[in-house]
Amino acid sequence: xxxxxxxxxxxxxxxxxxxxxxxxxxxxxxxxxxxxxxxxxxxxxxxxxxxxxxxxxxxxxxxxxxxxxxxxxxxxxxxxxx
Numbered sequence: 001x002x003x004x005x006x007x008x009x010x011x012x013x014x015x016x017x018x019x020x021x022x023x024x025x026x027x028x029x030x031x032x033x034x035x036x037x038x039x040x041x042x043x044x045x046x047x048x049x050x051x052x053x054x055x056x057x058x059x060x061x062x063x064x065x066x067x068x069x070x071x072x073x074x075x076x077x078x079x080x081x082x
Contacts, residue, residue, distance in 0.1 A: 033047070036050050036054075
């Protein structure tokens with residue numbers, strides 16, 4: 001062990017950074033949060049996990065890129081008009 005260590009470039013943080021998740025701050029309606037908390041309690045999960053699951057499910061069902069969808073519709077309509 002050294003007698004002295006240089007911490008001048010050190011940064012505070014978790015010893016092992018969590019991978020695969022990002023901490024964010026966002027505002028949700030009180031009623032939304034309360035409903036997720038109730039459902040999370042009933043399911044035996046954390047409410048943030050339940051919100052994450054709901055967002056993941058929504059994205060899985062959501063149509064692809066809006067720009068690509070618009071291009072497809074325009075091509076179809078132009079084909080019908082020709």
